[in-house]
Amino acid sequence: MSEQRPRLVTPTFVVVSLAGLAYFVALGMLVPTLPRFVKDELGGSGTEVGIAAGAMAVTAALMRPWVGRTGDRAGRRRLVVTGASIMAVSLVGYALADSVAVLVVARLVSGIGEAMFFVGAATAIQDMAPDERRGEAASYFSLAVWGGIGIGPAIAETVRDHWDTDHVWLVAGGLFVTAAILGRWTPPGTYAEPPADRPLLHPAAIRPGMVLLLTVMGLSAFQTFLALYADGLGVSAGPIFAAYSAAVVAMRLFGATLADRRGPMRVAAAGIVVQAGGLMILALWPSTLGLYVGAVVLAVGVAPIYPAILTLVMDNTPDGERTAAVATFSLFFDLSQGLGLPVLGTVVGASSERWGFATGAGMVGLALVALLVWVEPPARHKDEPLPIVPEL
Numbered sequence: 001m002s003e004q005r006p007r008l009v010t011p012t013f014v015v016v017s018l019a020g021l022a023y024f025v026a027l028g029m030l031v032p033t034l035p036r037f038v039k040d041e042l043g044g045s046g047t048e049v050g051i052a053a054g055a056m057a058v059t060a061a062l063m064r065p066w067v068g069r070t071g072d073r074a075g076r077r078r079l080v081v082t083g084a085s086i087m088a089v090s091l092v093g094y095a096l097a098d099s100v101a102v103l104v105v106a107r108l109v110s111g112i113g114e115a116m117f118f119v120g121a122a123t124a125i126q127d128m129a130p131d132e133r134r135g136e137a138a139s140y141f142s143l144a145v146w147g148g149i150g151i152g153p154a155i156a157e158t159v160r161d162h163w164d165t166d167h168v169w170l171v172a173g174g175l176f177v178t179a180a181i182l183g184r185w186t187p188p189g190t191y192a193e194p195p196a197d198r199p200l201l202h203p204a205a206i207r208p209g210m211v212l213l214l215t216v217m218g219l220s221a222f223q224t225f226l227a228l229y230a231d232g233l234g235v236s237a238g239p240i241f242a243a244y245s246a247a248v249v250a251m252r253l254f255g256a257t258l259a260d261r262r263g264p265m266r267v268a269a270a271g272i273v274v275q276a277g278g279l280m281i282l283a284l285w286p287s288t289l290g291l292y293v294g295a296v297v298l299a300v301g302v303a304p305i306y307p308a309i310l311t312l313v314m315d316n317t318p319d320g321e322r323t324a325a326v327a328t329f330s331l332f333f334d335l336s337q338g339l340g341l342p343v344l345g346t347v348v349g350a351s352s353e354r355w356g357f358a359t360g361a362g363m364v365g366l367a368l369v370a371l372l373v374w375v376e377p378p379a380r381h382k383d384e385p386l387p388i389v390p391e392l
Helices: 011-041 046-074 076-096 100-127 131-162 165-185 203-232 237-254 258-262 264-284 288-302 305-314 319-350 353-374
Strands: none
Touching (some): 011 046, 011 076, 011 100, 011 203, 046 076, 046 100, 046 203, 046 319, 076 100, 100 131, 100 165, 100 305, 100 319, 131 165, 131 203, 131 237, 203 237, 203 264, 203 288, 203 305, 203 319, 203 353, 237 288, 258 264, 264 305, 264 353, 288 305, 319 353
């Protein structure tokens, strides 16, 4: 008889995941709404779309090191509840914005909440996971992250079509409040005073974080410019985002144990290759079918990358330093938005959305190089063979 695996999914695990789902559905609602709001209602350019979309990442990136230390010292629950509450309050600024400048200020406030919520929730999930099920825990939680970001745009499209942009902000704000309420059940986690000589950025997360940065920069092309691209083709973006979300959810459910069983290095590499392929399909196949095929292929690639890379980080991180490591790791997500979106916006403004997708694919290609050349696997993954793809 096989040895029973330690339990992962508990009522508390489920509640924290539901808080994440509410939060990321709300965040996903902002993805297609913001570019249209800037362009159609505020009269902004493609570059201004990129600046407004990426502004949230600026304050989030600046806050991450402080948030990491606070989470280890004061607990994860405070970060989750406060972060979701700040996001809800920031949407008042979106509703009142009558210029791109005002909207950018509101997005900067949102960045404070984003830094706090994600780090608190993601660390709490890892706190509750047995060592041998960390990748699985990250997969389940990332259902809330990427599933919510995928479902949110479809909800936003429906709300916007039936009412207006203000109602999108209202519904999203209600979901952020829901996340704050559910976040009250987040375990506080391990309290530890960070060593005085510990670097501001946790060393275990820097190189994996660079891989994350490049993959998310590529994904941002899809998330930010698909709605505008679909409009130009006379196609509704909502069902495409829904198809993307469904594919992510399916991959995360049926492939939750991939990183633990096959090893995070090989799973991350395979996902990166497929993600780049999805972006190139979008760039080269300008049709309704091309949009759906590209979105689904992209989702299949994106789904395993985050759990695999986070597993690499956690395997090299002591228990009392998890929040700091997650904060550093997620800092690169913020940087991907702050650096990638203005670049992609400039490319799109000078050419077209198709060139934006192609540029995103190039960024993802660099992520594969960084993973294979620069990232050293933890001791328990040393024997994973490379190249990786054929064994998946």
